[in-house]
Structures are given as structure tokens and as C-alpha cells.
Amino acid sequence: MESFYLLDAVFAQNCGQSRASRQPIASYIVGGLEANPGDYPWQVGLIESGYLICGGTYVNGNAAGSVKVVTAAHCLSGKNPNPNNYRVVFGMHITTDSTGRVIAQVTGVSKHEQYNSNTFSNDIAVLDFTIGSSDLSSTFASPACLPSRSYYSGEAVVVSGWGTTSEGGSSSSVLRYVWKQMISLAECETTGNAGNLDQSMLCAGEAGKDACQGDSGGPLVAARSGCWELVGVVSWGFGCGRDNYPGVYADAFHLKNWTLSKI
Template sequence: MEGLLAGVLCLIVTVSAAPDPTQWITAGNCGISSGRAPDPFIVGGAEVSPMYKWPWIGSLRSSGSHICGGSLIKSTAGRYFFVTAAHCTYGSNANRLSVKIGTHFRADTSESGSMILNVNRIINNPNYRATTLENDISILVLTNSESIVESNQIRPICYASRDHYAGEVCTVIGWGTTSESGSSAARLQEASKPILSDSQCSSDLGSNNYYSNSMLCSGYDAGGVDACQGDSGGPLFCQRNGVWELVGIVSWGYGCARPGRPGVYGDCWNLRDWVRQTIDSN
């Protein structure tokens, strides 16, 4: 798949029906933000302002250098985990990885209130396929997560409590490149865009490339808003009933923000059974 670009997305959702509490995977007091979503019609991205308004974002690092984004979640048993894309961790050694949370800057800058968490174990979805990027999700077990103290700067996101729908406007954030083949962002960036129907995704991306059982896609026909290199594993999230839910994980795309080429995300709702089982057993 020439020009594939990995990335992670989370959704900002227009509320329709209340989520079913029986579907909750993560603990309460999640998905709370001190800010609002960016303009849903923004072209490209803008720096997140105020800083730390999306307190679940984390930077996945290999030997101290940023490689991907990801999201902090908290199980109903009270344990913290980091959710990212399997293509970010596939073939990696846990002892070389770390996660920085409570951060606004991509570089290893000292920030008051931020934390570095070591990775104890990488759990990739067993059905992940590197050739097609199906089931592109990984859960990282954190070594020192008991030291996390939640604040306006560090807080878990709620996992998806229901399926997405076409037209739902969501937010994606990350430190990836700000243009195709461009330079990585030094500060956290954000943009909003709508989720598309599976039929539209399949038409735009090809039925041999888009697998609706583990993927969703998001973007505008005219392009201009997308995740890019370095955003992989990051969240696509939506606001539902006053809290933010992790709806997608930046996975891949044809270039960045090209017309008729929406970005593709791991579908958190369709992957929920594996996520629930994994965090409940770890």
C-alpha cells in the first residue's frame, strides 16, 4: 500500500443517546477536559490551547525519542494502561519503551507535572496483521502506574461506550508532521473532522485496503485536515454526554490530508471485547 501513513485518532462526538452503562470498559471520572474542541472546520491543525486541555495524551518513546502517540485509560479495577497502535510496538522490546504523560512538548523537555512511565509489557492484538494493519491496537502495561496522581494535566480518557456514526465530528491530536513529508511539530497539535460511513471509506480507500471490522475513517472530501507521520497510535476522540471518549486510534492513510483520501483509525468500538478482556486480566 504505497504511501501508507500510520497514525492514531480519537473522536469528538455530537451527543445523541446516552451511553449504556453496561458497555463501560473504563473507570468513572474519565474523559474530563478543561477546554473545548477546535473549530470543526479548521484547515490543517493548530497548537492545543490551553496546554494540557487533553490530559490523556501521551508520547510513546523509544530510547527516549518520540515515536508515536497514545492514550491513558483506567480500568474499572483502578489500573492504568496506555493504548496505542500495534504498528508502533510490533517487534519492539518493552525495556526500550517509555511513556511521557502530562506533556505538551514532543522533545524530552522538563515540564512541571509531567511523568515518565516505564513499560512492563507490550500486548498487541493477536489478530493484528502488519501487511494490512487490521486490528491495529496495542495495550501497554505500565511498570510504575501506581504513582499516577490525576490532575487537570493527567487524566484518563473514557473508552468508547457505543459505536460511532457517519458525520460524527471528532478531534485528533499529536506531535506528527504538519504537512506531508514535513517537519514534526514541537508542540501538541489538534484538529477536528467528521467520521465517514464505511461505504465511503471503502470507496475512497479501496475494498482491499479498508476493513470495517476493525477500522473507521475520517476526513473531508477536499482534504486539508488529517493526522500525519508521528501521530500514529494517538487518539481520535468524541464528546458524548459531557465526557470525551476514545473512538479511534491513528493507524494509516495515503499521504496526509489528500483530497478523497481520509485517514484510517483502529475502530475502538469493534475492538472493545479484546480491550475489556486484556485490561481486566492484567
């Protein structure tokens, strides 16, 4: 059985399908409840040197049957990361259980050309693989849809990951999730995040509900018109779940044209 060390740090649609509830439930990654296997089948784990360092989102590529992953640029080392250093796990629920999952070698990395490691502006990247969707048929892995529109303030969204369950705490071996609400950038500028935001970012959350260390690069999704769409990519925040410090994500709709050019 292969396991990884965690760093604290047939459907009507061909994407966005899950058996997870589309209604908010009071649970959260920081100290929260566990997801059920297959609830968030687009969730992947990004591995570097045997360590699960970040999350990511499985999406369809432009070519039929192609597999791509969207993650955060800050999860990848250097301006031109070596794809040989990274693998991705599809269909994983428990990090210590190898049942029903596929581990794929990354063959190409595209980091946003305007990514700024100081400000986390344009914090997005796309990973390439030689495997196709048929190679994942033995797993519950399936892609999320790219966003059809921008978000609105108050929209219900879900973030998931294997990150720490409290600020400075231990990582979870089981996938967890949290329902949050979107916050407009104008409103977010009135919080502790003021002065650190730009149009490539969005904010979501409230005190006690947040992603945390190890969740970076993972999906923030919303249920829209019968399918789950990628709204944001876990990017940065001051602590985890602190009052007046909502989590900050790369805005998947704002960055959609760039993403489409890379998949």
C-alpha cells in the same frame, strides 16, 4: 531539562474530562493550530530509544487506580515487543519542556493477536505500567473513556498528536489537533482507500485535515454525554490530508472487548 528527538515518521466523571471546546473549530494537525495545555490530557507520547515515535491514549485499567495506554500495534516492533524498549510520557504538551510531566517505563505489552502488519487489520495494543493514577497527580494527565457505542457517519471527532504538520514535513514540538467528521465504511470504500478496509477499521476526515507521520497510535475522540470517549486509534493512510483519501483508524468500539480483556 530532558527533551526528545521527534521522528518524522476533582471531576464529575473519572474519565473523559477536559477543558477543550466540545464544538468544532477550524484547525488541523497538518499545518494547523496548537492545543492549549490540558486540552487533551489523555494524549501520551510513546518513546523508543530516546525518540518520540508514536502517540497513545491514557485509559483507566480494570483495577482501581491502574494506568493503561492504548496505542497502535504497528508502533511496536516484532510479534512480541520487549517492554524494556519503551517509555511513555504523561502530561506532555511541548516535547522540549519537561515541566509537569511523568515518564513511565512500560512493563507489559499486549498486541492484538490478529494484528496483520500487511493490512493493518486489528491495529491496536495495550501497554502496562507499575505506576498508578496517584503517581500522575502532579500532571494534567487524565484518562479518556472507552467508547460507549459505535460512531455514526458525520459525527464530529478530534485527533491530536505531535506528528508532521505537512506531508513529508517537520514534526511539531507542541501538541496539535484537528476536528474531523466520521465517514461510514461503505462511503470510505468509494474513496481511494477502497479495497484496503475491514471491520476493525474506521475512516474520518476530509482534504486538508488529517493526522500525519508521527501521530500513529494517538487518540481519535468524540465528546459524548459530557465526556470524551476514545473512538479510534491513528493507524494508516495514503499521504496526509489528500483529497479522496480520508485517514484510517482502528475502531475502538469494534475492538472494545479485546481492549477490556487486556486492561
